[in-house]
Amino acid sequence: MKKIVVIGSGFSSLSVACYLANAGYDVAIYEKNPTVGGRARQLKKEGFTFDIGPSWYWMPDIFEKFFNDFNKKTSDFYQLDKLDPAYKIFFSDDVITIGDSMSKICNEFERIESGSGAHLRDFIDKAQQNYDIAINKIVLRPGLSPLELVTKETVMRVDQFFKSISQEVRKRFDNPKLISTLEFPVLFLGAKPSKTPSFYSFMNFADFGLGTWHPKGGMYEIIKAMAKLAGELGVQINVDSPVEKIEVVNGKTTGIECNGKSIAADIVISGADYHHSETLLDQKYRQYSEKYWDKKTYAPSSLLFYVGFDKKLKNIQHHNLFFDTDFEKHAEEIYDEPQWPTEPLFYANFPSITDESMAPPGFETGFFLIPIAPDLEDTEALRNQYFDIIMNRFEKRTGQEVRNNIIFKESFCVNDFVEQYNSYKGNAYGMANTLTQTAFLRPGLKSKKVNDLYFTGQLTVPGPGVPPSLISGKLVSDLIIKKYA
Ligand SMILES: Cc1cc2nc3c(=O)[nH]c(=O)nc-3n(C[C@H](O)[C@H](O)[C@H](O)COP(=O)(O)OP(=O)(O)OC[C@H]3O[C@@H](n4cnc5c(N)ncnc54)[C@H](O)[C@@H]3O)c2cc1C
Numbered sequence: 001m002k003k004i005v006v007i008g009s010g011f012s013s014l015s016v017a018c019y020l021a022n023a024g025y026d027v028a029i030y031e032k033n034p035t036v037g038g039r040a041r042q043l044k045k046e047g048f049t050f051d052i053g054p055s056w057y058w059m060p061d062i063f064e065k066f067f068n069d070f071n072k073k074t075s076d077f078y079q080l081d082k083l084d085p086a087y088k089i090f091f092s093d094d095v096i097t098i099g100d101s102m103s104k105i106c107n108e109f110e111r112i113e114s115g116s117g118a119h120l121r122d123f124i125d126k127a128q129q130n131y132d133i134a135i136n137k138i139v140l141r142p143g144l145s146p147l148e149l150v151t152k153e154t155v156m157r158v159d160q161f162f163k164s165i166s167q168e169v170r171k172r173f174d175n176p177k178l179i180s181t182l183e184f185p186v187l188f189l190g191a192k193p194s195k196t197p198s199f200y201s202f203m204n205f206a207d208f209g210l211g212t213w214h215p216k217g218g219m220y221e222i223i224k225a226m227a228k229l230a231g232e233l234g235v236q237i238n239v240d241s242p243v244e245k246i247e248v249v250n251g252k253t254t255g256i257e258c259n260g261k262s263i264a265a266d267i268v269i270s271g272a273d274y275h276h277s278e279t280l281l282d283q284k285y286r287q288y289s290e291k292y293w294d295k296k297t298y299a300p301s302s303l304l305f306y307v308g309f310d311k312k313l314k315n316i317q318h319h320n321l322f323f324d325t326d327f328e329k330h331a332e333e334i335y336d337e338p339q340w341p342t343e344p345l346f347y348a349n350f351p352s353i354t355d356e357s358m359a360p361p362g363f364e365t366g367f368f369l370i371p372i373a374p375d376l377e378d379t380e381a382l383r384n385q386y387f388d389i390i391m392n393r394f395e396k397r398t399g400q401e402v403r404n405n406i407i408f409k410e411s412f413c414v415n416d417f418v419e420q421y422n423s424y425k426g427n428a429y430g431m432a433n434t435l436t437q438t439a440f441l442r443p444g445l446k447s448k449k450v451n452d453l454y455f456t457g458q459l460t461v462p463g464p465g466v467p468p469s470l471i472s473g474k475l476v477s478d479l480i481i482k483k484y485a
Contacts (some may be wrong), residue, residue, distance in 0.1 A: 001028045004482065005256050005265040007243045007280075010038025011466050013271030014226040014459040015066065015473025021233035022070060029235060030258050031226070032242035032422075037273075038229050039421060039428070040466070041305055042220035046407065047360035049218055050306040050353075050367055053428075054186075054466050056319065057213040058206045060458075062467040063222065064137070069474075070229060077225030079216040086212035089184075089317035090397045097317075097337050098181070098208070103207050109156075110262030112205050112397045113175040120208075123182070127205035129155070134202045134278050139468070142475045143439045143461035144446075150291070156160040168198035180327050187371070190299025190432030190464050193332045197435050212319065216355055222466070246280045249296060252451040256280075266289055267452045269476055273430075274443050274459035276422035285449050297437060299429035299464050300334050300371040301414050303386055305317075307366040308359070308407040313350060313396040320348045322390070324397060330371075338373030340382065345391050346370045364408075374425035378414040387411070415449060454479065 001026050006013045010033035020026045035041055036259075039053035057063075060080065067074050074333075075079055084100035096112065099105055102124065132154045141148035160168075169182045183193040184204035208383035215221040227237065245257035246268055255265040270277035275293050276287040325343035333341045349367040352359035359365040368390055391403055413425030433435055443460050447453035456476045458464040 002266040003264065004028070004267045004269065004273060004480075005030060005263060006269045007246075007256065007277065008032075008038060008271035008365045008457070009036035009237065009239070010271055010457060011040060011223070011226070011229075011469035012472045013269075014040070014223070014230055014468045016267075016269055016271065016456050016476045017235045018226065018230050018233055019069065019472075019474055019477030020480060021235045022232065025480075027230075027235045028229070028263075028265075029237045030241040030243050030256065030263075031237070031239045032306040033420065034235060034274075035237050036239060038218060040219055041224050042218065042223075044412065045306075046308055048306075048308045048363070048365045049220075049358045050365060051219040051351070052304075052306070052412065054219050055351070055367060057215060057219065057222075057466075058188075059135075059467040060213050061210065062370060062470060065473075066470045067142050067225070067229070070233070071298075073228065074225070075217075077228065078221040079218065081214050081354065082217055083212045083214055083318050085349055086207075087321060088317045089177075089181060089321045089323050090244060092324040094177060096177060096181055100211055102208060102257045103237060109178060111336070112178055112189075113173065116175070116178060121168075123201070124205055124208055127201040127203075128209055130160070130199055130203035131209070132204040133157075134199070136195070138439070139462045139471055140475070142445055142479055143437070143442055144444070146440050149439055160201075161197045163198045164194050165196045165200055166192075166194040166456060168201060177323075180323050183327070184321065184323075185413070187455065188465055189433045190429050191297060192335050195297075195335075195434050195437075200433070214318065214351065217357055218351060218355070219466075243270075243280060245273070246277070246285075246450075246453065248285050248453075251285075253453045264422065267480060268455070269454040269456055269480075271455075271473070273421060273423050273427075273459045275424035277455060279434070281450065285447075286358055287448050293424060297335070297432045298374045298427040299432045299458075300423060300430045301356050301374040301376070301417060301426045302370055302412075303370040303383060304412040305366075305368040305387055305390075306410045306412070307368065307433045308409075309364040309366055309402060309405045310362075310407050311364065311402075311405045313364045313366075313398070313402060314400050316348065316350055316353065318349065318351060318354045320350070321398060322346045322348065322393060324393065334371060334373045335397075338376065340376060340386075341370070341372065344370045344372075344386065346387065348394065348395075371428075372414075374414065376414055376426075378426070383411045383413060415429060424459075431464070433463040445472070446479055
């Protein structure tokens with residue numbers, strides 16, 4: 001039986017480990033941190049539970065499909081609830097509430113701009129068609145050749161790869177608040193809406209068509225489920241196991257070095273950040289130069305706060321976006337002229353609003369996220385300065401005082417991403433999905449220089465986010481299973 005080593009234990013690593021163990025391989029995971037989950041780890045403190053990274057459960061079909069591939073269902077592992085409202089967006093002069101159905105959302109659009117409900121239905125119908133093509137066809141291809149993108153359906157929509165989502169949205173809607181609402185979902189792909197092809201409107205179908213869900217107990221329940229499944233399939237999981245080297249003999253990987261010991265393997269797969277994974281190889285076996293990595297567009301990093309409040313908060317929902325400042329300016333400060341944002345947009349998540357298991361009774365669990373450019377200077381003083389900025393805005397927009405109700409606050413930023421995940425430039429969500437960084441144009445799943453060495457995760461194919469990471473693991477397993485069939 002071939003022995004496979006998987007580096008890291010994020011979604012992509014757990015996914016590939018499950019698929020390959022299920023196919024009969026002997027699989028072992030080596031994770032540097034003391035707990036599994038990578039960017040999706042969990043913080044528990046004084047009765048509060050925080051998801052450290054992802055909090056939006058979108059594309060429930062992809063999670064279901066993952067567990068179905070092992071004759072399981074998500075409900076075998078966790079309870080999934082559809083959120084209503086899905087989320088709230090605070091603007092400087094209004095609040096938009098996104099409900100759990102198209103009819104509720106269309107009514108809300110009509111309230112803002114007369115006639116926009118019909119335009120929205122048309123836009124989402126088109127987005128649904130793109131979702132079907134993207135998820136059932138394109139995303140399941142391994143990014144080995146440009147021809148993978150050429151299908152009857154994509155040829156008919158070729159214009160959508162050369163127009164941006166911003167152009168498409170502005171063609172149909174005039175109100176700036178509706179425009180920001182419809183540009184929000186593609187931020188998950190990591191690039192500016194003006195740089196994201198309009199074909200990616202499938203993210204709008206994921207948002208309005210499929211809805212926003214919450215696994216009771218938090219996103220970490222998915223990691224727990226995958227780790228349990230991996231264990232049942234015979235995967236050996238080693239934590240506190242930083243990999244120091246990927247060993248290569250005569251152009252073929254022979255295993256890894258971890259905690260100073262050599263561990264033999266027939267195949268090595270790294271789900272750690274791609275750039276870091278390549279630094280585990282001798283220079284001659286690396287595929288991409290430092291210049292290559294430096295020139296790529298990365299999804300943002302983030303300044304995050306995990307806050308325990310000793311009261312229930314008012315006028316908020318489970319997910320809240322604070323778009324009460326200039327969206328364009330903040331995007332420029334992330335992508336065009338990287339710097340700390342002048343007036344940041346931010347996101348606030350209070351899972352204890354809908355899930356009482358997340359906080360002690362009568363208390364609220366608060367997670368705040370400011371997207372920022374990767375590689376920025378990160379100091380305690382800057383973190384505190386931004387905490388004050390967003391707390392002022394939060395109190396003003398939601399009409400309540402909360403600062404005296406903070407029991408504790410923890411923060412996480414660029415330096416932590418580098419230190420805890422070996423993240424390149426402290427990126428949070430990997431490499432952005434732009435036209436020139438899509439499919440075969442992304443760093444490859446399979447090493448071109450080392451035989452039996454593979455890569456998975458948010459810096460490779462298909463891209464950033466939890467659902468793409470699950471798919472990335474499957475794509476690598478398919479390549480290996482096909483090679484040794
Ligand atoms: C703050 C934040 C919010 C997010 N929000 C969402 C969201 O709401 N919805 C969504 O879908 N996605 C979201 N994402 C993106 C999503 O979390 C990621 O795309 C996904 O978790 C990436 O998984 P991965 O397997 O590629 O990498 P990771 O989770 O980074 O896993 C890589 C693992 O490799 C380990 N590792 C690194 N170096 C070594 C080494 N030398 N030896 C051993 N192990 C090593 C790391 O410790 C880590 O555990 C968010 C991400 C962040 C950071």
